[in-house]
Amino acid sequence: MDARTFWEETYEKQSPQTSGKPSAVLERFVAGRPVGRALELGCGKGDDAVWLAKGGWQVTAVDISETALGYARANALRNGVQDNIAFAAHDLDTSLPGGTFDLVTAQFLQSPLEFARDKILNRAAQQVVTNGLLLITTHGSRPSWSSAPEDMVFPTPAQARDALGLDMSRWKTVTVDNFERMATGPKGEKGSVIDTVIALERI
Numbered sequence: 001m002d003a004r005t006f007w008e009e010t011y012e013k014q015s016p017q018t019s020g021k022p023s024a025v026l027e028r029f030v031a032g033r034p035v036g037r038a039l040e041l042g043c044g045k046g047d048d049a050v051w052l053a054k055g056g057w058q059v060t061a062v063d064i065s066e067t068a069l070g071y072a073r074a075n076a077l078r079n080g081v082q083d084n085i086a087f088a089a090h091d092l093d094t095s096l097p098g099g100t101f102d103l104v105t106a107q108f109l110q111s112p113l114e115f116a117r118d119k120i121l122n123r124a125a126q127q128v129v130t131n132g133l134l135l136i137t138t139h140g141s142r143p144s145w146s147s148a149p150e151d152m153v154f155p156t157p158a159q160a161r162d163a164l165g166l167d168m169s170r171w172k173t174v175t176v177d178n179f180e181r182m183a184t185g186p187k188g189e190k191g192s193v194i195d196t197v198i199a200l201e202r203i
């Protein structure tokens, strides 16, 4: 199955309802930063884009799924920030929006299908302006409710950073680390999960 069909079918099975909350890592690392232009990769139903726009950011938010983007646009409208977010459909394997950004955020830009994730993130990193932030979060553990194989191995934060292939002389490390938090699964299950976070500032 191709990526677009997979993610369309995934979102078509879901309700448009959202948590109304931003990703924990986004809030932790972006709250209080000077606002500007943000690029969000893999925006899903738009809670992060809406949170950024409510905080004064001008957001470009992209996803491969038109259904997810439809939910995200409705989310922005509900929150009165539709004029501050440009939603766009992109298969990031083949295209990225142009421009430069004070923030590039990719929260769980992950897929069970093959895609050139590290290459995409490296390309998007080149769009971060001086003093801007690159913020990437990936799953660093398998929650109890996950259907992923139990013996799944997660890269360390340093391995995840190195895989991006960035010239680290051009980046200041804000954090490259694992953070534990309590999360809720799709059936309301509670459990601790680990977020692997790469936050780098362009110098």
Ligand SMILES: C[S@@+](CC[C@H](N)C(=O)[O-])C[C@H]1O[C@@H](n2cnc3c(N)ncnc32)[C@H](O)[C@@H]1O
Binding pocket: 003, 007, 023, 041, 042, 043, 044, 045, 062, 063, 064, 065, 068, 090, 091, 092, 093, 106, 107, 108, 109, 110, 111, 115
């Ligand atoms: C695990 S979800 C995370 C969604 C959201 N960022 C969040 O934290 O809830 C991954 C997202 O990446 C999107 N995605 C996956 N592959 C993509 C691709 N090749 N191009 C653009 N978006 C993609 C999916 O449609 C999905 O919305």
